[in-house]
Amino acid sequence: MTQDVIRVMIADDQGIVRKGISALLATEPGIVVVEEAGDGKAAVERALAVKPDVILMDLMMPVMDGIEATRQITKALTGTRVLVLTSFAANDQVFPAIKAGALGYLLKDSSPEELVEAIRQVYRGEAWLHPAIARKVMQELAKPAAQPVEGSPDDLTEREMDVLKLLTQGHSNKEIAERLVVSEATVRTHVSNILNKLHLASRTQAALYALRQGIISLEDTQDPDMPD
Secondary structure, rough: OOOEEEEEEEEOOOHHHHHHHHHHHHOOOEEEEEEOOOOOOHHHHHHHHHHOEEEEEOOOOOOHHHHHHHHHHHHHHHOOEEEEEEEOOHHHHHHHHHOOOOEEEEOOOOOOHHHHHHHHHHHHOOOOEOHHHHHHHHHHHHHOOOOOOOOOOOHOHHHHHHHHHHHHOOOOOOOOOOOOHHHHHHHHHHHHHHHHHHOOHHHHHHHHHHHOOOOHHHHOOOOEEEEE
């Protein structure tokens, strides 16, 4: 079976970082770097032009920061996944990046093996969080909500609730479609409706919402193959 080639774009204001990552990924089968950008505005423009599968996005860049670039890219390109690759793990960077639509968050002190695995996992539509970031997310989930959530689970249809539970377990659109015996296009429509009704920006944020609201438990997310 032929392996899919993952088309990657690197957005980082440091040329040496871009070249280093490019050299690393050039040794990986099934991954090819198709574009680079040195600032957030250029990242948006080049992403729209080449439509990469995965973007490695630095957060601190000139002209436009990585969070705003992520927001614009994920809104315009539903098939492109953003993996944040940054030196910063502060809450004021982590949660805005997730809210903007980033599917993964990796720190630059991660190993080359972790970077490659994160790219592959994000490409499959699965969230990837560096352990330090995952701890912050869990700590945030443990806190009481500071303000009422704009959307309510009551706004969702029964089928949308089914989709929300499955995406929280980490299933891709294809896997959800197979489980619910519907088309991938139908699943994409359900996901879009869920995000709109709950006023959320990404699948990752929807998963956090489902956990916080008790729609699905953390234990259930660790067992994606549990019986329906």
